Amino acid sequence: MARDRKGLRAVLNEITQSADRSPLFWWLVEHHDELMTAASGRRLQWARLCARFTEMGLTDATGKPASVQTARVTWHRVKLSVAKARLRVAAKPPPKPGDVYPSRVPKDWRPQLALPAPESGPGTTDQDKPYDPLERIAEIRRDMHARSGRKE
Amino acid sequence: MDGTFMTEGSEAGSQGAKLDLLIRAGRGRTGGSTGLDLAVQRARYQGRRVKPLDGDLRSRTLSSLYPAKDDQGQPIQDGASSPATDELPDIKAWLSAEFDNMVEERVSRVLDLSGGDRVMQEYVRDLALMDFCRDFGIDPTVAVFLGPDMEDFRHAIQLLRSGEFRCERTMIVLNEGVIRHGQTTSGAFDPILGHPDFEAIVRDGARPVFVRRLTCMATLRERGLGFYDVLAGKPDKGGMKASPTLFHMTKTWIETFEREHEKARVAQWLP
Numbered sequence: 001m002a003r004d005r006k007g008l009r010a011v012l013n014e015i016t017q018s019a020d021r022s023p024l025f026w027w028l029v030e031h032h033d034e035l036m037t038a039a040s041g042r043r044l045q046w047a048r049l050c051a052r053f054t055e056m057g058l059t060d061a062t063g064k065p066a067s068v069q070t071a072r073v074t075w076h077r078v079k080l081s082v083a084k085a086r087l088r089v090a091a092k093p094p095p096k097p098g099d100v101y102p103s104r105v106p107k108d109w110r111p112q113l114a115l116p117a118p119e120s121g122p123g124t125t126d127q128d129k130p131y132d133p134l135e136r137i138a139e140i141r142r143d144m145h146a147r148s149g150r151k152e
Numbered sequence: 153m154d155g156t157f158m159t160e161g162s163e164a165g166s167q168g169a170k171l172d173l174l175i176r177a178g179r180g181r182t183g184g185s186t187g188l189d190l191a192v193q194r195a196r197y198q199g200r201r202v203k204p205l206d207g208d209l210r211s212r213t214l215s216s217l218y219p220a221k222d223d224q225g226q227p228i229q230d231g232a233s234s235p236a237t238d239e240l241p242d243i244k245a246w247l248s249a250e251f252d253n254m255v256e257e258r259v260s261r262v263l264d265l266s267g268g269d270r271v272m273q274e275y276v277r278d279l280a281l282m283d284f285c286r287d288f289g290i291d292p293t294v295a296v297f298l299g300p301d302m303e304d305f306r307h308a309i310q311l312l313r314s315g316e317f318r319c320e321r322t323m324i325v326l327n328e329g330v331i332r333h334g335q336t337t338s339g340a341f342d343p344i345l346g347h348p349d350f351e352a353i354v355r356d357g358a359r360p361v362f363v364r365r366l367t368c369m370a371t372l373r374e375r376g377l378g379f380y381d382v383l384a385g386k387p388d389k390g391g392m393k394a395s396p397t398l399f400h401m402t403k404t405w406i407e408t409f410e411r412e413h414e415k416a417r418v419a420q421w422l423p
Binding site: 076087136137143145149 | 287417
């Protein structure tokens with residue numbers, strides 16, 4: 001868990017390109033998951049939260065107690081940065097063979113199986129045909145003419 | 153930290169595999185709000201959550217169809233959201249907050265900014281919206297609604313040629329529902345379909361789709377019946393179900409809509 005957070009923080013550092021984020025920012029990063037669970041789609045009560053942050057010594061980037069507006073903006077930035085960092089971590093390719101020491105390989109590890117490509121069905125639909133933009137215009141024109149009682 | 157004292161409200165968001173942002177573009181009075189309403193109804197009927205974003209403070213179509221609060225003032229899940237005012241900074245702040253929430257909740261959105269293309273262009277540029285969507289796993293679609301008005305068409309061409317509004321998933325909705333009384337469908341749309349600029353943007357990847365007029369649309373509106381309410385056999389606000397003719401017309405129209413969107417290869421782009 002601690003290692004995950006360290007990795008996330010490293011990616012966040014890379015994304016935010018800034019080592020001088022406020023103590024409040026990093027505290028919110030560290031407690032992101034707990035706060036998201038607690039908030040669970042509800043409105044956060046920032047005035048009360050700011051009082052708690054001040055008690056805990058969590059300041060803004062200038063070292064002052066965070067205002068409601070600052071805290072709200074910081075939380076938004078934290079949410080976006082964490083989501084972005086997680087996407088980046090998730091997008092990293094799996095380790096290549098030999099990258100992990102055998103002693104570190106989990107006991108339940110199994111090689112990935114390559115699944116066969118799905119077989120196509122007997123009938124073809126519109127989706128199977130290549131899309132032809134000009135034929136699409138012609139198709140619409142035919143439909144409109146038919147609706148207008150015109151013959152081709 | 154104890155989270156219970158810090159929050160208010162009750163409803164949590166849900167995870168969904170498909171996260172779409174459908175942006176209505178183009179000028180007003182082309183049936184875009186109705187198009188977005190249909191997209192919302194369709195998604196909900198098929199069991200997917202969608203939240204309407206109503207930036208059209210003049211008509212407030214989506215806000216009136218999808219109120220954010222009930223009669224007791226309690227919040228309604230996925231009710232429409234609107235900016236505080238139609239001032240540019242308010243709209244931008246509202247869009248930012250909504251997109252943040254979208255990432256957090258993983259619930260699709262439809263965005264109506266009737267006549268607000270300039271706002272959207274600025275915002276798209278400020279945020280690099282298409283990159284933002286890619287980074288956060290959102291699939292954006294721009295839907296340009298067109299009636300027979302050539303001025304609307306010229307505006308749409310200008311918009312689609314501007315770099316800011318370039319979107320891999322762009323559809324051009326030719327809306328029969330807004331043609332003038334006495335005009336034939338071909339008479340209304342032939343000048344657009346035959347225009348070299350139209351062919352150019354379609355060759356460039358925009359997907360045209362033709363939406364037919366639903367002659368009983370006004371009746372459904374008057375009775376407060378949604379398109380899919382009719383299919384589901386729900387009663388109107390007076391407790392009456394749709395008559396067989398109303399049911400048949402609506403069902404046929406929805407089937408044609410689906411078939412046309414499949415042919416146009418845009419059905420998967422809808423939320």
